[in-house]
Amino acid sequence: MSAVHPEELLRAVAALPSLPGVYRYYDAAGALLYVGKARDLKKRVSSYFQKTHDGTRIGHMVAKIARLETTVVRSEAEALLLENNLIKTQQPRYNILFRDDKSYPYLRISASTWVADAPDAGTVPGRPNPDHYPRVSYYRGAVDRRHQYFGPYPSAWAVKETIQLLQKVFRLRTCEDTVFAHRTRPCLLYQIKRCSGPCVGLIAPADYAADVRAASAFLNGESQSVLAELEARMFAHAERLAFEQAAEVRNQITALSRVLHQQAMESVDDQDVDILAVRVQGGRACVNLAMVRGGRHLGDRAFFPAHVEDGAALADPEAPGTPEQRVLEAFLAQHYTQVPPPPVLVLGAPVDEALLEALIEQSGVRVRAVFHPREQRRLWLEMAQQNADLQLARLLAEEGSQQARTRALAEALGLSADTPEALAALRIECFDISHTAGEATMASCVVYEGHQMQPAQYRRYAIEGITPGDDYAAMRQVLQRRYGRVAAALADAGGDAADGIAGGGASRAAKGEARLPDIVLIDGGVGQVNVAREVFESLGLDIGRLVGVEKGEGRKVGLEELVFADGREKVYLGADSAALMLVAQIRDEAHRFAITGMRARRAKARTGGSRLEDIPGVGPKRRARLLARFGGVRGVAAASVEDLAGVEGISWELAEAIYRALHG
Incomplete structure (x- = not known):
């Protein structure tokens, strides 16, 4: 095999150090063929050239190698990060590749500036301050440490369903601050008992803060402590003869008990768990990721990688393993370098211990993998495996139908499609x-x-x-x-x-x-x-x-x-x-x-949308926030300087500049 490779390449392989790092193979045209990581670069890379791989997928790739590049790193965790950053950005021909998905959605509870016994600075007399009543909302994007974030969730639906649950039990507000600040009477959500009416002062900041703490504890899986706290509040109200408030808390307890009863997948022992099942068939693969957060099963998401057969054959020439193992290892490496892993991973196939150690070192989270689960975890894995089977069967059926359409059109137009x-x-x-x-x-x-x-x-x-x-x-x-x-x-x-x-x-x-x-x-x-x-x-x-x-x-x-x-x-x-x-x-x-x-x-053209784009200092992010807050360019133009300055990222000086530009 070595005879077909340039002497310069073979000398580079012989000179490699026995250190951890990342290697990259290129063909004669400069195209990236494969990216791999190794605990020992010399041992790993040499194995490709010292053995005969004729007639195999490894041999097909090795025959194309014309140039080698390596990067030495301090640890296998660093190698893991570099390898998967290169895979995602360069998309090599022979790596198992999971497409970048959109960022995962989170549930956010905004920060509160309310402090007990402190004067309501900045509050308009007779009007509640929205900063004293945290808002629960759906969120994607960068994390701001001032706020509380829960998740990630597998889908937008899972976030919205959880928000509805919080509205039923804890009656937290979901309205924007601008809407809150201009309310003069309770909205429909208050009438149907999905909000406690903080916008018109129908709940004190202290009571609302207690509801926020209970909601946060519930999302963290502390449902029993939440029930105990609510019961204590109910009895405290009753002792003070505040029977209306006691009845409200009683209703919360009833709603929460009903939710817990309906949540069939609730787990007291497991708070945050990811369940991963994999299925490989017909050259395609599906990894089904199910998420448990705060003891609640939030749903699942299917992932379909590319280059399955080539990547599975090339993942590690010295470590035997099934295609399912190789696909699962690729998913773990690529997915959890972007999203922090939970403490427990329930896996449908065993994976390399070195990979788990690298994930632990990279994320700082002590991750425990379970390969042969029991009881509730076994049920979760069986459900995830069934979903992986169904999703892959659907994909293969759709691809087969689409290929048949392509072939029919080629034949109708007289195009040759022999292979x-x-x-x-x-x-x-x-x-x-x-x-x-x-x-x-x-x-x-x-x-x-x-x-x-x-x-x-x-x-x-x-x-x-x-x-x-x-x-x-x-x-x-x-x-x-x-x-x-x-x-x-x-x-x-x-x-x-x-x-x-x-x-x-x-x-x-x-x-x-x-x-x-x-x-x-x-x-x-x-x-x-x-x-x-x-x-x-x-x-x-x-x-x-x-x-x-x-x-x-x-x-x-x-x-x-x-x-x-x-x-x-x-x-x-x-x-x-x-x-x-x-x-x-x-x-x-x-x-x-x-x-x-x-x-x-x-x-x-009709609304003058370009006027916002022409204002210095208003980039895509600020423009998006303005349009989302005020519902369009006309709403931005109708807003006061004070309203504009209330938008995240808009200073008072920039608000004045926007106002002048839209009213000049």
Whole structure:
């Protein structure tokens, strides 16, 4: 095996130190193949080159290695962090890769400035101060240590369901401070006993603070202590003959008891636990993560990694393990370098102890892994495993259906797709035009590749300099802007237009990533296709790639026909055709993307949305906070300087500058 590698690479391998670190393999073109960590760099990396891996996935990857880079670190925990940062940012070809998900949602209870026996400084006479009554809310983003955060939760639904529970039992407010400050009578939530009415002074700050402490204890799993405290408060009110207050606390006790009874998954022993089940089948994998926080089961979330077979084979050439173990280890490493792990992990497969030790060192949390759970934990793991099986079966069924649609369309258009790889390489770009009576014309380009839509590659084009409502001119402009650079890059590279699916996948120009799709779908009939043909002919591109989607008789769905720019006869696929289903899916996505862009552009033009963007000191975050607080640009313009200064991150000087800019 070593004979096929450059001498410089072999010398670099021989010179590696026996220290912990991260290694990276590159091919001859400079593409990153694989990132790995090692407790002993020399021993780990040498194992790839000292053994014969012919005919295996490891051999396939090792044969491509042309260059090696390493980084020595102080510990395996540092190696774990560096490895997974590189995997997430560089997305190597042979690593098991879990996509970055959105940040996890939290439940937040805001900080209170109320102090017992202290004067209400800053309070408007006769009006409660919102800072004295903490608000419970759904939250994503950076953590501010002044507030209390509970979670993370697996979904937004889980947070909102918990907030509703807190409203029923503890009647904490959920309204914004601006709404609180302007109330003159209780809202509907007070009437239905979901809020204690602090905005109009119907509860004292001390009593509200007691409810906040009880809610926090409940979220931390201290339900029995909360019940004991509520009972003590109820008896104290009764002894003072304050029977109305005692009845209110009694109702809280009843509501909390009912919630605890309904929470079938409640656990007294386990407060914070993550349950991880994994299923690998058909080259795909699913990791199902279920969360228990404060003894309450909050739901689960499914994760589907890429490069499962290659990554499982390459994870560690010396440590035997099943694909399930490799996938689970990759998830633990990538997930818990971003999210702090709970004290207990219930796992569906054993993992390397060194990985757990590295997680403990990196997070500072003493993590205990359980591989063969009993009693309640066993039930949790069985439920998570069942969900992993169901989610993976659903994914495989959907992918099979989508692949069948891709194959049907390729056959209908006469494209060669002899191998699964060639079929997956089919690239379709679809264009649509949207406007309102000629106003705010917007063109969209959406991309379909690898049997799925590729939102990261979508593009919108603001159309300027045409007669309002001229769809032909709009289509001509967007195609010239999209493919003018592609044609220039292909010409500079001395290459032909991309060979497409018949050549085993769309080619790439030597300069940049310019590429021509196998199919260019135009949402329109003969007129739009003729415009597209003129643009492609002027750019020297293959007009055989142009396909129009013409509405059928009466514009009924299922009667569409395909129109070709190269003179072929129109094709009617049939209402039940898998090919037409794919065409409709792509076209509808292009229409959705165009119309949402058009509406945003139109709204911005009508409301003067750019005025906020032009104010110095008002960046995206502050602008988002202003729009969220006041409901739009008009609400911001109607706000006083004092109201503007009340928004997080807005100083008094900036509030004055915003007010002047919007009223000048």
